[in-house]
Amino acid sequence: MYIYNVTANVQEGIHEEWLEWMKKEHIPAMLATKKFKKALMTRVMVQEPMGGITYSVQYTAESREMLQKYYEQNAEELRQKSSVFGEKVVSFRTELEVISEQ
Template sequence: MLIYNTTFQVDDEVCDNFVIWIKESYIPEVEKQGTLKQSRFCKILSHRSEGSSFSLQWEVENSSLLHRWHMEQGTKLNEELMKLFENKVIGFPTLMEVIA
């Protein structure tokens, strides 16, 4: 089992709208396809004075399925994110393997 994590750095001025978009649009859209499962959306606790950080995690069976998801759906959703929030939201993906 793999965990596909994206850490987002979000400017204060768009933070509320970003959280709404992730919860009401992004997550439901990904869940429709069914490749990525068990979403976890977390706020990262930090001492930074500007902006907020969030982690969005999904379980995926293997890297081939993740690649297919990215080609079929992930790229389109990333384009939507960029269109809506421009450079006010930056995402950093990480793929992790569950050990225990």
């Protein structure tokens, strides 16, 4: 199993709008690709020197192949839709391989 993790720092002035967009539009759109089984959204509890509020969204994929299909078929379109927030949201992405779950 793989986790596609997106960490985003959001400026406080657009925080509420971004959070609603994530919960009502973006995360459902990610899950609608059928490449991910579930999504977990968390708030990072460390204050960044740059300010803002930081979140992590973890999308669980069954296999590396499903994650690759997301990159090939969906990533560009879904990332474009998030560009509406411009530089007010700074994101970085990581891939995690699940080794053990207890």
